[in-house]
Amino acid sequence: MVKIHIDKKPIDVEEGTTVLKAAETAGISIPHLCYHDAFPPEGSCRMCLVEIEGLPKLELACSTQVRDGMKVFTKSEKVVEARKGVLEFLLAEHPLDCPICDKAGDCKLQDYYDEYGLFESQFRESKEKREKKDKIGKSLIHDEERCILCRRCVRFLREITETQELGVFERGIHSRVNIYDLTPVDNNYSGNLAQICPVGAITDEDFRFKTRSWFLKKGESICPLCSRGCSITIEYHPGFSHFGVPSRVYRIQSRENQEVNGFWICDMGRYGYSYLSENRLDKIVINNKEWNIQPTWEDVSYFINQQLKKLDEGKKTSQTVLILNTWLSNEELFLIHKIFKNDQNLERIFFADRPQAEKDDFLLTAERTPNKKGALEMGFDMKPANPGALSDKTDLLLAFGSFLAEQISAADLKKALEKIETKVLFTSHENELNSLFDIVLPTALIPEKGGSLTNIDGKIQKFSPVFEPPGDSLPEWMMLADLGRKFGINSSFYGEFKTPETIAKEIENEVPFFREQK
Amino acid sequence: MIKALGYFIEIIRGIVITSRHFFVNMFFHILKVLGIKTKRKGAVTIQYPEQKKEIAARHRSLHRLMAREDGKPRCVACMLCVTVCPSECIYVEAAEDPDLEMQKYPSKFIIDIGRCCFCGFCVEACPEDAIRMDSGEIDFAGYTRDDLVYDLDKLLR
Ligand code: SF4
Ligand code: SF4
Ligand code: SF4
Numbered sequence: 199m200v201k202i203h204i205d206k207k208p209i210d211v212e213e214g215t216t217v218l219k220a221a222e223t224a225g226i227s228i229p230h231l232c233y234h235d236a237f238p239p240e241g242s243c244r245m246c247l248v249e250i251e252g253l254p255k256l257e258l259a260c261s262t263q264v265r266d267g268m269k270v271f272t273k274s275e276k277v278v279e280a281r282k283g284v285l286e287f288l289l290a291e292h293p294l295d296c297p298i299c300d301k302a303g304d305c306k307l308q309d310y311y312d313e314y315g316l317f318e319s320q321f322r323e324s325k326e327k328r329e330k331k332d333k334i335g336k337s338l339i340h341d342e343e344r345c346i347l348c349r350r351c352v353r354f355l356r357e358i359t360e361t362q363e364l365g366v367f368e369r370g371i372h373s374r375v376n377i378y379d380l381t382p383v384d385n386n387y388s389g390n391l392a393q394i395c396p397v398g399a400i401t402d403e404d405f406r407f408k409t410r411s412w413f414l415k416k417g418e419s420i421c422p423l424c425s426r427g428c429s430i431t432i433e434y435h436p437g438f439s440h441f442g443v444p445s446r447v448y449r450i451q452s453r454e455n456q457e458v459n460g461f462w463i464c465d466m467g468r469y470g471y472s473y474l475s476e477n478r479l480d481k482i483v484i485n486n487k488e489w490n491i492q493p494t495w496e497d498v499s500y501f502i503n504q505q506l507k508k509l510d511e512g513k514k515t516s517q518t519v520l521i522l523n524t525w526l527s528n529e530e531l532f533l534i535h536k537i538f539k540n541d542q543n544l545e546r547i548f549f550a551d552r553p554q555a556e557k558d559d560f561l562l563t564a565e566r567t568p569n570k571k572g573a574l575e576m577g578f579d580m581k582p583a584n585p586g587a588l589s590d591k592t593d594l595l596l597a598f599g600s601f602l603a604e605q606i607s608a609a610d611l612k613k614a615l616e617k618i619e620t621k622v623l624f625t626s627h628e629n630e631l632n633s634l635f636d637i638v639l640p641t642a643l644i645p646e647k648g649g650s651l652t653n654i655d656g657k658i659q660k661f662s663p664v665f666e667p668p669g670d671s672l673p674e675w676m677m678l679a680d681l682g683r684k685f686g687i688n689s690s691f692y693g694e695f696k697t698p699e700t701i702a703k704e705i706e707n708e709v710p711f712f713r714e715q716k
Numbered sequence: 717m718i719k720a721l722g723y724f725i726e727i728i729r730g731i732v733i734t735s736r737h738f739f740v741n742m743f744f745h746i747l748k749v750l751g752i753k754t755k756r757k758g759a760v761t762i763q764y765p766e767q768k769k770e771i772a773a774r775h776r777s778l779h780r781l782m783a784r785e786d787g788k789p790r791c792v793a794c795m796l797c798v799t800v801c802p803s804e805c806i807y808v809e810a811a812e813d814p815d816l817e818m819q820k821y822p823s824k825f826i827i828d829i830g831r832c833c834f835c836g837f838c839v840e841a842c843p844e845d846a847i848r849m850d851s852g853e854i855d856f857a858g859y860t861r862d863d864l865v866y867d868l869d870k871l872l873r
């Protein structure tokens with residue numbers, strides 16, 4: 199531990215810390231462009247200059263280590279003057295076309311100019327014209343005029359993906375970032391480049407001109423597209439209702455989580471968000487002629503209960519089949535386990551999930567579903583749903599999700615389902631499968647509900663609702679707790695479950711794995 | 717009875733006020749005819765809409781979008797006007813302009829005049845001087861609310 203003073207504020211920091219990080223711990227932010235927590239300091243942008251007592255020149259905060267008794271000034275006249283100067287040079291060749299730059303609003307250069315610059319340009323020469331729209335990767339556009347040569351992108355591709363598609367070419371004022379021999383940036387993590395570029399030099403084609411970043415609302419969530427469970431930020435717009443523009447998700451960004459994904463997410467998780475708004479089911483669908491009303495969840499839950507009770511009383515619970523998936527949260531799987539396995543001794547529980555796919559050696563896992571580990575630890579034996587699963591006599595089928603169609607061929611499924619008297623499907627999307635069921639209930643997706651998921655390494659991660667589910671959709675845990683209450687064997691037990699947190703507490707009480715993980 | 721008397725008094729008061737204006741104005745008009753200069757002038761009614769008063773230079777009238785030389789809008793769809801508008805009555809959708817110098821142009825630009833409060837913030841926010849409120853048009857009315865929703869075709873001139 200060493201004792202230093204930053205802006206006269208005494209702080210104790212670990213030896214070997216840089217001045218920039220030490221200041222951060224004290225709540226003092228020092229402007230920086232090239233430095234990123236993921237990489238060792240580079241010292242190329244000169245934005246982080248600070249004054250250190252006893253040293254004749256200003257020093258770089260990002261690469262100077264603390265010394266005992268060091269006195270640092272981050273806001274002295276000299277420092278502010280120097281920052282202005284650095285900014286002036288950075289902007290000398292910068293196009294400042296913020297009105298058409300997708301980074302505007304998130305751009306550090308813009309922020310620092312607003313904070314320290316605000317000068318009139320002294321350059322009389324016109325700015326140099328460079329390549330403004332260079333497609334350098336799957337979904338990446340490079341603007342050479344805006345690049346400040348911080349080399350974050352180059353370092354990312356060298357150190358993180360080790361694919362090295364970008365380099366800095368030529369020298370002096372002719373330096374520019376580009377790809378080698380027209381080989382585009384093509385790896386499953388390329389989307390991170392647009393996020394770490396501190397300016398609008400690398401922008402994302404997927405987000406290009408769609409909206410402005412300051413219109414977007416942000417919510418923290420977990421990516422459910424593979425079992426890694428990376429931390430993400432979902433950026434969405436609630437829609438311009440009086441112009442008939444619906445709410446939608448505009449982009450997904452990675453969120454720092456050193457225990458799981460570091461600073462990064464894969465491109466599959468970044469660009470795979472259309473499912474959140476497209477083809478959503480928002481009303482209860484009835485495909486059974488006997489129902490001549492548009493029911494509410496109350497009506498349907500009453501009906502399901504009647505069926506369950508009938509089978510229970512006739513000692514025929516073996517004629518109930520449950521098809522689950524591992525997009526269900528720990529809380530939901532727990533409730534299902536309680537109601538159907540403990541209360542009803544149901545044997546025929548199967549899983550239908552999205553099939554496994556190729557993994558890579560960084561974040562993406564083979565399991566393209568977020569909670570397989572959770573289901574295993576909850577005590578399910580995870581028998582796969584196949585035509586045989588439905589071959590025995592079945593009176594009631596409760597299915598969750600629409601992955602059944604991916605595992606059983608349409609013809610087989612139709613044949614199997616025809617013989618079943620009552621079929622209820624809980625699903626979030628419109629799907630061909632839906633027409634085969636009597637009742638289809640709309641459900642909420644991960645960003646629309648609360649709960650927790652267990653990732654491939656057994657880490658339990660909580661998530662909270664970011665936005666509302668569409669129409670009449672309800673989170674599964676709510677419907678399940680309601681069924682538990684109505685089914686009546688132990689209704690006071692289920693009566694407690696008003697929030698996902700109360701269920702999570704009960705899980706910790708009952709399932710050792712979840713207690714230990716805590 | 718007392719109530720009816722009250723009405724009657726008000727009617728008389730009204731007549732007095734109207735006649736006072738009439739005679740005072742008449743008096744100044746007669747002085748003018750006789751060639752006597754006074755500081756105060758007799759009031760004149762403008763015969764709107766046959767006759768129109770000149771609009772002051774800073775008056776805020778119906779918006780218009782400015783065009784570039786080639787007829788395309790100057791607007792680059794930066795949406796700063798959308799951001800600043802307190803009535804949330806502007807909606808802009810951007811598209812890719814093949815011209816590399818421009819890159820971004822508004823494929824949709826809608827102002828719902830029915831919601832606009834004529835504050836002029838959009839004009840001030842625009843970095844391209846693409847939107848102005850100097851068309852001089854003040855008589856825009858419609859039979860439906862949709863008549864007051866102006867799109868790119870109507871605004872660009
Ligand atoms: S990179 Fe930043 S400063 Fe440069 S044009 Fe884009 S928003 Fe403006
Ligand atoms: S493209 Fe962006 S990240 Fe790469 S060097 Fe230029 S400014 Fe830095
Ligand atoms: S004048 Fe004011 S209210 Fe009307 S469009 Fe412009 S910013 Fe909006």
Ligand code: SF4
Nearest residue numbers: 791792794795797842
């Ligand atoms: S502020 Fe000007 S350039 Fe920007 S969108 Fe509005 S009219 Fe177009």
Ligand code: FES
Nearest residue numbers: 230241243244260
């Ligand atoms: S952040 Fe220190 S030189 Fe760039």
